Amino acid sequence: MMIVMKPGATPQQVENVISYVIDLGLTPHLEQGVENVFIGLLGQNYSIPVETLEALEGVQQVTRISQAFKLASRQFQSEDSVFPLAGYNVGGNDIILIAGPCAVESRSQIIETAQAVREAGANALRGGVFKPRTSPYAFQGLGEQGLEFLAEAGQATGMPVVAEIVSETQLEVMLKYVDVLQIGARNMQNFYLLSAVGQVRTPVLLKRGPAATIEEFLMSAEYILTGGNRHVILCERGIRTFETTTRNTTDINAIPALKALSHLPVILDPSHSTGLSEYVPAVARAAIAAGADGLIIEVHPDPPRALSDGRQSLTPEQFAELMHQIRAIAEAMSRKIARVGHNLSDGW
Ligand code: PEP
Ligand code: MN
Numbered sequence: 001m002m003i004v005m006k007p008g009a010t011p012q013q014v015e016n017v018i019s020y021v022i023d024l025g026l027t028p029h030l031e032q033g034v035e036n037v038f039i040g041l042l043g044q045n046y047s048i049p050v051e052t053l054e055a056l057e058g059v060q061q062v063t064r065i066s067q068a069f070k071l072a073s074r075q076f077q078s079e080d081s082v083f084p085l086a087g088y089n090v091g092g093n094d095i096i097l098i099a100g101p102c103a104v105e106s107r108s109q110i111i112e113t114a115q116a117v118r119e120a121g122a123n124a125l126r127g128g129v130f131k132p133r134t135s136p137y138a139f140q141g142l143g144e145q146g147l148e149f150l151a152e153a154g155q156a157t158g159m160p161v162v163a164e165i166v167s168e169t170q171l172e173v174m175l176k177y178v179d180v181l182q183i184g185a186r187n188m189q190n191f192y193l194l195s196a197v198g199q200v201r202t203p204v205l206l207k208r209g210p211a212a213t214i215e216e217f218l219m220s221a222e223y224i225l226t227g228g229n230r231h232v233i234l235c236e237r238g239i240r241t242f243e244t245t246t247r248n249t250t251d252i253n254a255i256p257a258l259k260a261l262s263h264l265p266v267i268l269d270p271s272h273s274t275g276l277s278e279y280v281p282a283v284a285r286a287a288i289a290a291g292a293d294g295l296i297i298e299v300h301p302d303p304p305r306a307l308s309d310g311r312q313s314l315t316p317e318q319f320a321e322l323m324h325q326i327r328a329i330a331e332a333m334s335r336k337i338a339r340v341g342h343n344l345s346d347g348w
Pocket of ligand 1: 102272
């Protein structure tokens with residue numbers, strides 16, 4: 001349920017509504033709009049008549065949020081969520097372009113990649129250090145040393161850094177180094193991990209599980225939002241279908257669907273959704289045309305020698321070429337690729 005306070009409702013009136021709903025066993029979530037205060041009500045006690053709440057002083061309107069997800073819903077917040085990251089906005093008109101290797105493999109590899117993608121126009125750097133691999137014999141990532149290299153590469157190029165967290169026990173170390181916490185597809189329904197990242201205020205890039213419905217995906221976002229962390233980026237990364245030509249099937253429908261159902265920014269990962277570098281540019285272009293707020297793309301200086309996901313990684317040259325195309329499509333959509341507030345010549 002959602003209470004909209006009248007414009008000019010007094011703090012005392014807001015306070016009275018809040019204590020009233022707490023007494024009913026509901027949890028209020030306050031949102032200050034341009035003119036009105038909004039109070040989202042979460043909890044089991046959904047039987048309270050709307051009229052009872054509407055009779056409280058200062059209340060303009062009370063509506064029921066029909067969807068299972070509440071805080072993530074557009075019914076709760078009609079305007080797009082926009083939040084700052086490294087001097088630009090995630091969501092809104094800006095497009096976030098996260099690029100980098102699947103995994104941080106060495107200091108020189110991540111620094112070289114960071115410089116190349118930054119030069120091409122990327123505005124955030126990715127690099128996994130705790131890799132969720134299908135095989136226990138595959139490269140598992142460099143751990144904390146990888147975080148040091150990643151943070152150094154981010155600082156040298158002025159880009160915020162994104163890395164995946166696979167367990168809540170890594171939260172402390174991750175927060176020392178990263179600007180955005182990635183929750184991988186395999187962990188989309190790791191509810192303890194979702195709750196843990198809900199407790200911090202670092203933005204979270206939440207990937208859709210390979211077999212998750214859009215509603216399940218948004219329910220996972222809800223776990224983070226109810227903890228108080230409102231900076232959630234939704235990432236479509238392909239789903240499992242009967243098709244085997246590509247690694248996954250890009251659910252391009254998910255982009256307009258998520259944008260319609262939720263106010264959260266939505267991005268696409270064409271690297272994991274296709275699994276093949278030759279298809280990445282086409283699908284990346286389609287995502288921006290479909291209204292995505294950004295992309296996360298794997299780039300490796302030497303894909304055939306990558307320790308993970310080389311087959312789907314672009315070379316820096318291929319990425320630079322794609323950036324030209326993305327810029328043109330963004331412009332056609334009246335959007336722009338966000339720029340990090342750092343002059344290349346200042347850094348290196
Ligand atoms: C990754 O980003 O490298 C990754 C493991 O992605 P996903 O969780 O989407 O498979
Ligand atoms: Mn990968």
